[in-house]
Amino acid sequence: MKDKVSADISLNVSGVTVTYRNGNTGLRDASFSLSAGSICGLVGVNGSGKSTLFKAIMGFVTPTTGTVQIGGRPAAEAMRKNLVAYVPQAEEVDWNFPVLVEDVVMMGRYGHMGFLRTPSVHDRAMVTDALDRVRMTEYRDRQIGELSGGQKKRVFLARALAQEGKLILLDEPFTGVDVKTEHAIIDLMGELRDAGHLMLVSTHNLGSVPDFCDQVVLINQTVLAAGPTETTFTQSNLEEAFGGVLRHFRLDGTELHNDEDERGVTVLTDDERPVIFYGNKDRAHEPRRRQRDRDETGPPPEFMDDAS
Protein backbone atom coordinates (compact mmCIF):
# COMPACT_ATOMS: atom_id res chain seq x y z
CA MET A 1 0.00 0.00 0.00
CA LYS A 2 2.72 2.45 0.96
CA ASP A 3 5.26 3.41 -1.64
CA LYS A 4 8.86 2.41 -1.34
CA VAL A 5 10.18 5.83 -0.35
CA SER A 6 8.03 6.12 2.72
CA ALA A 7 8.54 2.50 3.63
CA ASP A 8 12.30 2.95 3.74
CA ILE A 9 12.84 6.11 5.67
CA SER A 10 16.15 7.92 5.69
CA LEU A 11 17.54 11.15 7.04
CA ASN A 12 20.15 13.17 5.24
CA VAL A 13 21.59 16.28 6.82
CA SER A 14 24.26 17.97 4.78
CA GLY A 15 26.20 21.12 5.56
CA VAL A 16 23.47 22.60 7.77
CA THR A 17 24.27 25.91 9.43
CA VAL A 18 21.68 27.67 11.57
CA THR A 19 22.11 31.26 12.64
CA TYR A 20 19.48 32.71 14.96
CA ARG A 21 18.09 36.19 14.53
CA ASN A 22 20.26 37.59 17.28
CA GLY A 23 23.37 36.45 15.44
CA ASN A 24 23.96 33.33 17.57
CA THR A 25 25.10 30.41 15.52
CA GLY A 26 23.23 27.43 16.91
CA LEU A 27 24.80 24.89 14.58
CA ARG A 28 27.62 25.00 12.04
CA ASP A 29 28.11 22.86 8.94
CA ALA A 30 26.43 19.74 10.34
CA SER A 31 26.39 16.65 8.15
CA PHE A 32 25.40 13.04 8.72
CA SER A 33 22.99 10.50 7.33
CA LEU A 34 20.93 7.69 8.78
CA SER A 35 18.72 4.98 7.38
CA ALA A 36 15.72 2.90 8.42
CA GLY A 37 15.66 0.52 11.38
CA SER A 38 18.03 2.42 13.60
CA ILE A 39 18.18 4.32 16.88
CA CYS A 40 20.65 7.15 16.77
CA GLY A 41 21.76 8.97 19.90
CA LEU A 42 22.36 12.68 19.51
CA VAL A 43 24.87 13.46 22.22
CA GLY A 44 26.19 16.82 23.33
CA VAL A 45 26.31 19.21 26.28
CA ASN A 46 23.60 21.79 26.96
CA GLY A 47 23.72 24.46 24.30
CA SER A 48 25.60 22.26 21.86
CA GLY A 49 22.81 22.58 19.30
CA LYS A 50 20.74 19.41 19.76
CA SER A 51 17.39 21.15 19.81
CA THR A 52 18.57 23.43 17.02
CA LEU A 53 19.34 20.40 14.89
CA PHE A 54 15.84 19.04 15.51
CA LYS A 55 14.31 22.36 14.55
CA ALA A 56 16.40 22.45 11.40
CA ILE A 57 15.38 18.91 10.46
CA MET A 58 11.71 19.82 10.80
CA GLY A 59 12.15 23.15 9.08
CA PHE A 60 11.09 25.25 12.10
CA VAL A 61 14.24 27.26 11.55
CA THR A 62 15.54 27.78 8.04
CA PRO A 63 19.19 26.80 7.69
CA THR A 64 21.36 29.60 6.32
CA THR A 65 23.19 26.96 4.32
CA GLY A 66 22.77 23.25 3.76
CA THR A 67 19.86 20.92 3.16
CA VAL A 68 17.82 18.33 5.01
CA GLN A 69 16.22 15.43 3.19
CA ILE A 70 13.79 13.02 4.80
CA GLY A 71 13.07 9.87 2.83
CA GLY A 72 14.60 11.63 -0.17
CA ARG A 73 12.19 14.55 0.10
CA PRO A 74 12.46 18.09 1.46
CA ALA A 75 11.35 18.33 5.10
CA ALA A 76 8.10 20.21 4.43
CA GLU A 77 6.95 17.61 1.94
CA ALA A 78 7.91 14.76 4.25
CA MET A 79 5.83 16.30 7.02
CA ARG A 80 2.82 16.68 4.79
CA LYS A 81 3.16 12.95 4.16
CA ASN A 82 3.19 12.36 7.93
CA LEU A 83 6.67 10.85 7.84
CA VAL A 84 7.93 12.75 10.87
CA ALA A 85 6.77 12.49 14.48
CA TYR A 86 8.26 14.75 17.12
CA VAL A 87 8.36 14.29 20.89
CA PRO A 88 9.10 17.76 22.29
CA GLN A 89 11.21 18.73 25.25
CA ALA A 90 8.98 19.10 28.32
CA GLU A 91 9.64 22.84 28.58
CA GLU A 92 8.05 23.45 25.20
CA VAL A 93 4.60 22.30 26.27
CA ASP A 94 1.86 24.41 27.84
CA TRP A 95 0.78 22.07 30.63
CA ASN A 96 -2.17 24.25 31.66
CA PHE A 97 -3.88 23.90 28.30
CA PRO A 98 -7.35 22.42 28.73
CA VAL A 99 -6.79 19.14 26.91
CA LEU A 100 -7.00 15.60 28.19
CA VAL A 101 -4.42 12.91 27.59
CA GLU A 102 -6.54 11.30 24.87
CA ASP A 103 -7.03 14.66 23.14
CA VAL A 104 -3.27 15.12 22.88
CA VAL A 105 -2.79 11.64 21.46
CA MET A 106 -5.61 12.29 19.00
CA MET A 107 -3.67 15.30 17.72
CA GLY A 108 -1.22 12.77 16.33
CA ARG A 109 -3.95 11.64 13.94
CA TYR A 110 -4.73 15.09 12.53
CA GLY A 111 -2.45 14.66 9.55
CA HIS A 112 -4.49 11.60 8.57
CA MET A 113 -7.88 13.30 8.84
CA GLY A 114 -9.91 15.29 6.35
CA PHE A 115 -10.75 18.98 6.13
CA LEU A 116 -12.92 19.03 9.25
CA ARG A 117 -10.60 16.75 11.26
CA THR A 118 -13.38 14.51 12.45
CA PRO A 119 -11.86 11.37 13.98
CA SER A 120 -12.85 8.09 12.34
CA VAL A 121 -13.26 4.74 14.06
CA HIS A 122 -9.76 3.88 12.88
CA ASP A 123 -8.35 7.08 14.39
CA ARG A 124 -9.95 6.27 17.73
CA ALA A 125 -8.59 2.74 17.60
CA MET A 126 -5.09 4.05 16.91
CA VAL A 127 -5.33 6.37 19.91
CA THR A 128 -6.49 3.57 22.19
CA ASP A 129 -3.73 1.34 20.91
CA ALA A 130 -1.04 3.99 21.36
CA LEU A 131 -2.20 4.71 24.92
CA ASP A 132 -2.13 1.02 25.62
CA ARG A 133 1.42 0.60 24.34
CA VAL A 134 2.72 3.24 26.74
CA ARG A 135 0.45 1.98 29.57
CA MET A 136 -1.46 5.23 29.87
CA THR A 137 -4.95 3.91 29.21
CA GLU A 138 -6.17 4.52 32.74
CA TYR A 139 -5.06 8.16 32.55
CA ARG A 140 -6.75 9.00 29.28
CA ASP A 141 -9.27 11.29 30.97
CA ARG A 142 -6.69 13.29 32.89
CA GLN A 143 -5.82 16.87 32.09
CA ILE A 144 -2.19 16.76 30.89
CA GLY A 145 -0.85 18.99 33.66
CA GLU A 146 -2.05 16.49 36.26
CA LEU A 147 0.56 13.87 35.44
CA SER A 148 4.03 13.00 36.70
CA GLY A 149 7.11 13.72 34.60
CA GLY A 150 7.35 10.20 33.26
CA GLN A 151 3.65 10.04 32.43
CA LYS A 152 3.87 13.31 30.54
CA LYS A 153 6.67 11.92 28.42
CA ARG A 154 4.61 8.82 27.69
CA VAL A 155 1.66 10.88 26.50
CA PHE A 156 3.78 12.57 23.89
CA LEU A 157 5.35 9.28 22.97
CA ALA A 158 1.85 7.91 22.43
CA ARG A 159 1.06 10.87 20.20
CA ALA A 160 4.09 10.00 18.07
CA LEU A 161 2.94 6.36 17.91
CA ALA A 162 -0.56 7.37 16.89
CA GLN A 163 0.89 9.54 14.16
CA GLU A 164 2.69 6.55 12.64
CA GLY A 165 5.71 8.69 11.69
CA LYS A 166 8.56 6.76 10.13
CA LEU A 167 11.14 9.18 11.47
CA ILE A 168 10.68 9.84 15.17
CA LEU A 169 12.56 12.71 16.77
CA LEU A 170 12.82 12.65 20.56
CA ASP A 171 14.28 15.67 22.31
CA GLU A 172 15.65 14.68 25.73
CA PRO A 173 13.06 11.97 26.43
CA PHE A 174 14.83 10.83 29.59
CA THR A 175 15.01 14.12 31.43
CA GLY A 176 12.90 14.04 34.57
CA VAL A 177 12.01 10.37 34.08
CA ASP A 178 12.68 7.56 36.52
CA VAL A 179 14.81 4.55 35.61
CA LYS A 180 11.86 2.20 35.13
CA THR A 181 10.17 4.51 32.65
CA GLU A 182 13.47 5.12 30.93
CA HIS A 183 13.89 1.40 30.35
CA ALA A 184 10.33 1.07 29.16
CA ILE A 185 10.85 3.91 26.67
CA ILE A 186 14.04 2.23 25.49
CA ASP A 187 12.21 -1.06 25.00
CA LEU A 188 9.47 0.66 23.05
CA MET A 189 12.07 2.29 20.83
CA GLY A 190 13.60 -1.12 20.26
CA GLU A 191 10.23 -2.42 19.03
CA LEU A 192 9.88 0.56 16.74
CA ARG A 193 13.35 -0.01 15.34
CA ASP A 194 12.47 -3.60 14.58
CA ALA A 195 9.38 -2.34 12.79
CA GLY A 196 11.60 -0.26 10.52
CA HIS A 197 11.35 3.18 12.13
CA LEU A 198 14.26 5.55 12.37
CA MET A 199 14.73 7.38 15.66
CA LEU A 200 16.94 10.29 16.54
CA VAL A 201 17.16 10.73 20.32
CA SER A 202 18.95 13.61 21.95
CA THR A 203 20.38 13.01 25.38
CA HIS A 204 23.20 14.04 27.61
CA ASN A 205 22.70 10.92 29.63
CA LEU A 206 25.87 9.20 28.51
CA GLY A 207 25.63 5.91 30.33
CA SER A 208 22.54 4.63 28.59
CA VAL A 209 23.66 5.50 25.06
CA PRO A 210 25.52 2.22 24.39
CA ASP A 211 22.49 0.35 25.79
CA PHE A 212 20.08 1.29 23.08
CA CYS A 213 21.72 3.33 20.32
CA ASP A 214 23.24 1.56 17.36
CA GLN A 215 24.37 4.90 15.91
CA VAL A 216 25.57 8.07 17.57
CA VAL A 217 26.07 11.64 16.46
CA LEU A 218 28.30 13.67 18.77
CA ILE A 219 27.75 17.39 18.49
CA ASN A 220 29.16 20.55 19.89
CA GLN A 221 28.11 23.43 17.65
CA THR A 222 28.98 21.12 14.78
CA VAL A 223 28.99 17.37 14.20
CA LEU A 224 32.21 16.08 15.74
CA ALA A 225 31.70 12.43 14.89
CA ALA A 226 28.91 10.28 13.52
CA GLY A 227 28.67 6.55 12.97
CA PRO A 228 28.07 3.19 14.63
CA THR A 229 28.19 3.30 18.42
CA GLU A 230 31.09 0.83 18.70
CA THR A 231 33.46 2.95 16.70
CA THR A 232 32.14 6.44 17.40
CA PHE A 233 31.16 6.47 21.05
CA THR A 234 34.74 6.34 22.24
CA GLN A 235 36.49 7.92 25.14
CA SER A 236 38.51 10.32 22.99
CA ASN A 237 35.48 11.44 20.96
CA LEU A 238 33.46 11.97 24.13
CA GLU A 239 36.21 13.99 25.72
CA GLU A 240 36.24 16.16 22.62
CA ALA A 241 32.48 16.57 22.61
CA PHE A 242 32.17 17.37 26.27
CA GLY A 243 35.41 19.28 26.76
CA GLY A 244 36.07 19.95 30.41
CA VAL A 245 32.42 19.55 31.40
CA LEU A 246 32.68 15.87 32.22
CA ARG A 247 33.88 14.40 35.44
CA HIS A 248 36.60 11.98 34.75
CA PHE A 249 37.76 9.08 36.92
CA ARG A 250 40.35 6.52 36.03
CA LEU A 251 41.50 3.48 37.97
CA ASP A 252 44.61 1.96 36.49
CA GLY A 253 45.37 -1.72 36.17
CA THR A 254 47.50 -1.89 39.29
CA GLU A 255 44.72 -0.46 41.41
CA LEU A 256 42.23 -2.96 40.10
CA HIS A 257 44.12 -6.16 39.68
CA ASN A 258 46.67 -8.02 41.72
CA ASP A 259 48.29 -9.51 38.62
CA GLU A 260 49.96 -8.05 35.59
CA ASP A 261 46.67 -7.11 33.91
CA GLU A 262 47.09 -3.57 32.65
CA ARG A 263 43.49 -2.87 31.89
CA GLY A 264 41.95 0.04 33.78
CA VAL A 265 38.53 1.52 34.27
CA THR A 266 37.59 5.00 33.10
CA VAL A 267 34.36 6.58 34.28
CA LEU A 268 32.99 9.62 32.48
CA THR A 269 30.00 11.37 33.96
CA ASP A 270 28.08 14.59 33.61
CA ASP A 271 26.28 13.88 36.87
CA GLU A 272 23.68 11.68 35.32
CA ARG A 273 24.44 8.11 34.44
CA PRO A 274 28.17 7.62 33.84
CA VAL A 275 29.74 5.85 30.91
CA ILE A 276 32.43 3.32 31.71
CA PHE A 277 35.34 2.25 29.60
CA TYR A 278 37.34 -0.78 30.55
CA GLY A 279 40.64 -1.77 29.00
CA ASN A 280 44.02 -0.45 27.99
CA LYS A 281 44.41 3.28 28.26
CA ASP A 282 45.79 4.02 24.85
CA ARG A 283 43.49 1.92 22.71
CA ALA A 284 40.04 2.83 21.57
CA HIS A 285 37.55 0.64 23.39
CA GLU A 286 34.01 -0.27 23.11
CA PRO A 287 31.96 1.34 25.86
CA ARG A 288 30.56 -1.05 28.43
CA ARG A 289 26.94 -1.91 28.27
CA ARG A 290 25.22 -1.95 31.59
CA GLN A 291 23.48 -5.05 32.78
CA ARG A 292 19.80 -4.45 32.39
CA ASP A 293 17.27 -5.33 35.07
CA ARG A 294 15.76 -7.98 32.89
CA ASP A 295 19.02 -9.97 32.98
CA GLU A 296 18.77 -10.05 36.71
CA THR A 297 16.01 -11.31 38.92
CA GLY A 298 13.54 -8.42 38.71
CA PRO A 299 10.54 -8.25 36.41
CA PRO A 300 11.06 -6.96 32.86
CA PRO A 301 10.93 -3.18 32.69
CA GLU A 302 7.51 -1.87 31.89
CA PHE A 303 5.81 1.46 32.11
CA MET A 304 4.95 1.54 35.76
CA ASP A 305 2.52 3.76 37.51
CA ASP A 306 4.83 6.38 38.96
CA ALA A 307 2.07 8.75 39.98
CA SER A 308 1.63 7.73 43.56
Place this chain on the structure above:
Amino acid sequence: MSELLVPFAYDYMIKAMVISALVGGVCAFLSAYLMLKGWSLMGDALAHAIVPGVAGAYILGLPFAAGAFLAGLLASLGMYLVNQVSRLREDAIIGLIFTSFFAFGLLLVSIYPTAVNVQTIIMGNVLAIPDDEALQVLIIAAVSLTILTLKWRDLMVVFFDENYARTVGLHPIRLKILFFTLLSACTVAALQTVGAFLVVAMVITPGATAYLLTDRFHILLLLSVAIGAATSFIGAYLSFFLNGATGGIIVVLQTVVFLAIFLFAPKHGLLQTRRAAAASIAEHEQTS
Protein backbone atom coordinates in the same frame (compact mmCIF):
# COMPACT_ATOMS: atom_id res chain seq x y z
CA MET B 1 -45.34 39.97 33.81
CA SER B 2 -46.29 41.59 30.52
CA GLU B 3 -44.02 44.46 31.45
CA LEU B 4 -41.06 42.13 31.17
CA LEU B 5 -42.04 41.34 27.59
CA VAL B 6 -42.23 44.96 26.52
CA PRO B 7 -38.71 45.03 24.96
CA PHE B 8 -39.80 42.30 22.54
CA ALA B 9 -42.48 44.59 21.18
CA TYR B 10 -39.89 46.95 19.72
CA ASP B 11 -38.04 46.09 16.52
CA TYR B 12 -34.97 48.03 17.56
CA MET B 13 -34.80 46.06 20.81
CA ILE B 14 -35.06 42.73 19.06
CA LYS B 15 -32.40 43.83 16.60
CA ALA B 16 -30.14 44.94 19.46
CA MET B 17 -30.60 41.72 21.40
CA VAL B 18 -29.94 39.48 18.41
CA ILE B 19 -26.88 41.43 17.31
CA SER B 20 -25.51 41.56 20.83
CA ALA B 21 -25.96 37.83 21.31
CA LEU B 22 -24.25 37.00 18.02
CA VAL B 23 -21.35 39.35 18.59
CA GLY B 24 -21.05 38.23 22.21
CA GLY B 25 -20.97 34.61 21.07
CA VAL B 26 -18.33 35.02 18.42
CA CYS B 27 -16.12 37.20 20.62
CA ALA B 28 -16.40 34.55 23.32
CA PHE B 29 -15.30 31.92 20.81
CA LEU B 30 -12.17 33.93 20.12
CA SER B 31 -11.64 34.58 23.82
CA ALA B 32 -11.15 30.87 24.44
CA TYR B 33 -8.02 31.00 22.28
CA LEU B 34 -6.71 34.40 23.26
CA MET B 35 -6.81 33.70 26.95
CA LEU B 36 -4.83 30.49 26.61
CA LYS B 37 -1.98 32.17 24.77
CA GLY B 38 -1.65 35.02 27.22
CA TRP B 39 -2.69 37.30 24.38
CA SER B 40 -5.72 38.67 26.15
CA LEU B 41 -4.64 42.26 25.83
CA MET B 42 -4.32 41.82 22.10
CA GLY B 43 -8.10 42.27 21.84
CA ASP B 44 -7.90 45.50 23.78
CA ALA B 45 -5.05 46.69 21.62
CA LEU B 46 -6.94 45.92 18.44
CA ALA B 47 -10.07 47.69 19.61
CA HIS B 48 -8.13 50.87 20.23
CA ALA B 49 -6.09 50.53 17.09
CA ILE B 50 -9.30 50.43 15.07
CA VAL B 51 -10.37 53.93 16.05
CA PRO B 52 -8.34 55.78 13.36
CA GLY B 53 -9.75 53.37 10.77
CA VAL B 54 -13.31 54.17 11.77
CA ALA B 55 -12.62 57.89 11.84
CA GLY B 56 -10.88 57.75 8.47
CA ALA B 57 -13.73 55.78 6.95
CA TYR B 58 -16.31 58.30 8.14
CA ILE B 59 -14.24 61.18 6.78
CA LEU B 60 -13.92 59.48 3.38
CA GLY B 61 -17.51 58.29 3.40
CA LEU B 62 -16.57 54.59 3.28
CA PRO B 63 -18.24 51.80 5.25
CA PHE B 64 -16.84 52.02 8.76
CA ALA B 65 -16.14 48.29 8.84
CA ALA B 66 -13.71 48.54 5.95
CA GLY B 67 -11.67 51.25 7.61
CA ALA B 68 -11.73 49.57 10.97
CA PHE B 69 -10.69 46.29 9.52
CA LEU B 70 -7.80 47.82 7.60
CA ALA B 71 -6.55 49.59 10.71
CA GLY B 72 -6.87 46.40 12.72
CA LEU B 73 -4.85 44.43 10.20
CA LEU B 74 -2.21 47.15 10.01
CA ALA B 75 -1.89 47.12 13.78
CA SER B 76 -1.59 43.31 13.95
CA LEU B 77 0.97 43.37 11.19
CA GLY B 78 2.85 46.14 12.97
CA MET B 79 2.95 44.16 16.20
CA TYR B 80 4.10 41.07 14.38
CA LEU B 81 6.88 42.88 12.53
CA VAL B 82 8.18 44.77 15.55
CA ASN B 83 8.15 41.48 17.43
CA GLN B 84 10.21 39.83 14.70
CA VAL B 85 12.88 42.47 14.40
CA SER B 86 13.22 43.83 17.92
CA ARG B 87 13.92 42.25 21.27
CA LEU B 88 11.23 44.21 23.08
CA ARG B 89 8.81 42.18 25.13
CA GLU B 90 5.39 41.51 23.64
CA ASP B 91 3.46 43.61 26.15
CA ALA B 92 5.63 46.63 25.43
CA ILE B 93 5.09 46.21 21.71
CA ILE B 94 1.34 45.86 22.09
CA GLY B 95 1.19 48.96 24.28
CA LEU B 96 3.36 50.93 21.90
CA ILE B 97 1.37 50.12 18.79
CA PHE B 98 -2.12 50.49 20.16
CA THR B 99 -1.55 53.80 21.92
CA SER B 100 -0.01 55.30 18.80
CA PHE B 101 -2.93 54.12 16.66
CA PHE B 102 -5.45 55.36 19.21
CA ALA B 103 -3.72 58.73 19.48
CA PHE B 104 -3.71 59.05 15.72
CA GLY B 105 -7.43 58.28 15.69
CA LEU B 106 -8.20 60.94 18.29
CA LEU B 107 -6.08 63.40 16.32
CA LEU B 108 -8.04 62.64 13.14
CA VAL B 109 -11.32 63.14 14.92
CA SER B 110 -10.25 66.44 16.44
CA ILE B 111 -8.89 67.80 13.15
CA TYR B 112 -11.93 66.74 11.12
CA PRO B 113 -14.87 67.08 13.47
CA THR B 114 -17.23 65.45 10.99
CA ALA B 115 -20.27 63.38 11.66
CA VAL B 116 -18.14 60.94 13.65
CA ASN B 117 -19.42 60.67 17.07
CA VAL B 118 -16.40 59.61 19.09
CA GLN B 119 -18.78 58.69 21.82
CA THR B 120 -20.27 56.01 19.55
CA ILE B 121 -16.90 54.49 18.78
CA ILE B 122 -15.76 54.48 22.34
CA MET B 123 -19.00 53.60 24.11
CA GLY B 124 -20.89 51.74 21.40
CA ASN B 125 -24.59 52.16 20.87
CA VAL B 126 -26.33 49.06 19.74
CA LEU B 127 -29.78 50.38 20.57
CA ALA B 128 -29.48 53.04 17.88
CA ILE B 129 -27.59 51.05 15.26
CA PRO B 130 -28.65 51.93 11.68
CA ASP B 131 -29.85 49.07 9.48
CA ASP B 132 -26.89 49.04 7.11
CA GLU B 133 -24.42 48.87 9.98
CA ALA B 134 -26.49 46.20 11.64
CA LEU B 135 -26.22 44.18 8.45
CA GLN B 136 -22.44 44.61 8.34
CA VAL B 137 -22.18 43.41 11.91
CA LEU B 138 -24.44 40.44 11.23
CA ILE B 139 -22.42 39.37 8.21
CA ILE B 140 -19.10 39.70 10.02
CA ALA B 141 -20.35 37.69 12.97
CA ALA B 142 -21.99 34.99 10.87
CA VAL B 143 -18.99 34.49 8.58
CA SER B 144 -16.55 34.41 11.51
CA LEU B 145 -18.69 31.94 13.40
CA THR B 146 -18.86 29.66 10.37
CA ILE B 147 -15.11 29.70 9.80
CA LEU B 148 -14.42 29.10 13.48
CA THR B 149 -16.85 26.19 13.60
CA LEU B 150 -15.08 24.59 10.65
CA LYS B 151 -11.51 25.23 11.76
CA TRP B 152 -11.56 25.19 15.55
CA ARG B 153 -9.56 21.97 15.77
CA ASP B 154 -6.75 23.23 13.54
CA LEU B 155 -6.56 26.41 15.55
CA MET B 156 -6.50 24.43 18.79
CA VAL B 157 -3.50 22.38 17.65
CA VAL B 158 -1.66 25.51 16.54
CA PHE B 159 -2.35 27.27 19.83
CA PHE B 160 -1.40 24.22 21.85
CA ASP B 161 1.76 23.21 20.08
CA GLU B 162 2.79 25.19 17.05
CA ASN B 163 5.77 23.03 16.23
CA TYR B 164 3.73 19.87 16.34
CA ALA B 165 1.09 21.47 14.16
CA ARG B 166 3.73 21.76 11.48
CA THR B 167 4.73 18.12 11.75
CA VAL B 168 1.15 17.06 11.02
CA GLY B 169 1.12 19.26 7.95
CA LEU B 170 -0.79 22.30 9.26
CA HIS B 171 0.32 25.84 8.40
CA PRO B 172 0.57 27.74 11.69
CA ILE B 173 1.36 31.08 10.11
CA ARG B 174 -1.62 30.93 7.75
CA LEU B 175 -3.88 29.83 10.58
CA LYS B 176 -2.64 32.59 12.85
CA ILE B 177 -3.25 35.16 10.13
CA LEU B 178 -6.75 33.75 9.76
CA PHE B 179 -7.26 34.01 13.50
CA PHE B 180 -6.11 37.61 13.73
CA THR B 181 -8.16 38.56 10.71
CA LEU B 182 -11.23 37.15 12.44
CA LEU B 183 -10.25 38.86 15.66
CA SER B 184 -9.94 42.21 13.88
CA ALA B 185 -13.28 41.68 12.15
CA CYS B 186 -15.07 40.71 15.34
CA THR B 187 -13.55 43.56 17.27
CA VAL B 188 -15.04 45.86 14.66
CA ALA B 189 -18.39 44.20 15.15
CA ALA B 190 -18.14 44.45 18.92
CA LEU B 191 -17.27 48.11 18.70
CA GLN B 192 -20.87 48.74 17.75
CA THR B 193 -22.29 46.82 20.67
CA VAL B 194 -20.10 47.61 23.61
CA GLY B 195 -17.61 50.18 22.36
CA ALA B 196 -13.84 50.24 22.16
CA PHE B 197 -13.22 50.34 25.89
CA LEU B 198 -15.23 47.24 26.70
CA VAL B 199 -14.37 45.01 23.74
CA VAL B 200 -11.51 43.66 25.76
CA ALA B 201 -13.96 42.21 28.29
CA MET B 202 -15.87 40.46 25.50
CA VAL B 203 -12.71 38.74 24.26
CA ILE B 204 -11.40 37.71 27.69
CA THR B 205 -14.07 37.16 30.31
CA PRO B 206 -16.19 34.38 28.75
CA GLY B 207 -13.12 32.26 27.93
CA ALA B 208 -11.60 32.83 31.35
CA THR B 209 -14.90 31.85 32.98
CA ALA B 210 -15.26 28.67 30.94
CA TYR B 211 -11.65 27.73 31.66
CA LEU B 212 -12.58 27.33 35.32
CA LEU B 213 -15.32 24.88 34.43
CA THR B 214 -13.69 22.30 32.20
CA ASP B 215 -10.50 20.55 31.14
CA ARG B 216 -11.63 19.86 27.59
CA PHE B 217 -11.18 22.36 24.86
CA HIS B 218 -14.37 21.75 22.90
CA ILE B 219 -16.46 22.03 26.04
CA LEU B 220 -14.59 25.20 26.92
CA LEU B 221 -15.57 26.59 23.53
CA LEU B 222 -19.23 25.67 23.97
CA LEU B 223 -19.44 27.10 27.48
CA SER B 224 -17.61 30.22 26.49
CA VAL B 225 -19.90 30.89 23.53
CA ALA B 226 -22.96 30.17 25.66
CA ILE B 227 -21.82 32.57 28.37
CA GLY B 228 -20.89 35.27 25.86
CA ALA B 229 -24.14 35.03 23.90
CA ALA B 230 -26.41 34.77 26.93
CA THR B 231 -24.87 37.66 28.86
CA SER B 232 -24.94 39.84 25.74
CA PHE B 233 -28.56 39.00 25.00
CA ILE B 234 -29.66 39.59 28.57
CA GLY B 235 -27.51 42.70 28.82
CA ALA B 236 -29.18 44.23 25.78
CA TYR B 237 -32.58 43.26 27.18
CA LEU B 238 -31.86 44.82 30.57
CA SER B 239 -30.58 48.00 28.99
CA PHE B 240 -34.16 48.71 27.92
CA PHE B 241 -35.15 49.07 31.56
CA LEU B 242 -31.96 50.69 32.76
CA ASN B 243 -32.03 53.17 29.92
CA GLY B 244 -28.96 52.77 27.67
CA ALA B 245 -25.33 51.79 28.46
CA THR B 246 -25.73 48.35 26.92
CA GLY B 247 -21.98 47.68 26.89
CA GLY B 248 -21.66 48.45 30.56
CA ILE B 249 -24.49 46.12 31.49
CA ILE B 250 -23.17 43.25 29.36
CA VAL B 251 -19.70 43.48 30.83
CA VAL B 252 -21.01 43.78 34.38
CA LEU B 253 -23.10 40.65 33.81
CA GLN B 254 -20.08 38.78 32.46
CA THR B 255 -18.08 39.83 35.48
CA VAL B 256 -20.79 38.66 37.87
CA VAL B 257 -20.91 35.27 36.15
CA PHE B 258 -17.12 35.06 36.29
CA LEU B 259 -17.02 35.85 40.00
CA ALA B 260 -19.72 33.32 40.81
CA ILE B 261 -17.90 30.61 38.91
CA PHE B 262 -14.52 31.63 40.27
CA LEU B 263 -15.91 30.94 43.73
CA PHE B 264 -18.16 27.96 43.14
CA ALA B 265 -16.81 26.02 40.15
CA PRO B 266 -16.87 22.26 40.85
CA LYS B 267 -13.19 21.52 40.18
CA HIS B 268 -11.22 24.72 39.73
CA GLY B 269 -13.30 27.04 41.92
CA LEU B 270 -11.75 28.76 44.92
CA LEU B 271 -14.01 27.09 47.48
CA GLN B 272 -13.55 23.63 46.01
CA THR B 273 -9.78 24.03 45.87
CA ARG B 274 -9.78 25.06 49.53
CA ARG B 275 -12.06 22.19 50.46
CA ALA B 276 -9.92 19.65 48.61
CA ALA B 277 -6.77 20.95 50.26
CA ALA B 278 -8.39 20.81 53.69
CA ALA B 279 -9.68 17.30 53.04
CA SER B 280 -6.28 16.07 52.01
CA ILE B 281 -4.68 17.56 55.11
CA ALA B 282 -7.36 16.00 57.31
CA GLU B 283 -6.85 12.65 55.66
CA HIS B 284 -3.14 12.94 56.19
CA GLU B 285 -3.63 13.68 59.88
CA GLN B 286 -5.96 10.75 60.26
CA THR B 287 -3.54 8.27 58.76
CA SER B 288 -0.51 9.51 60.68
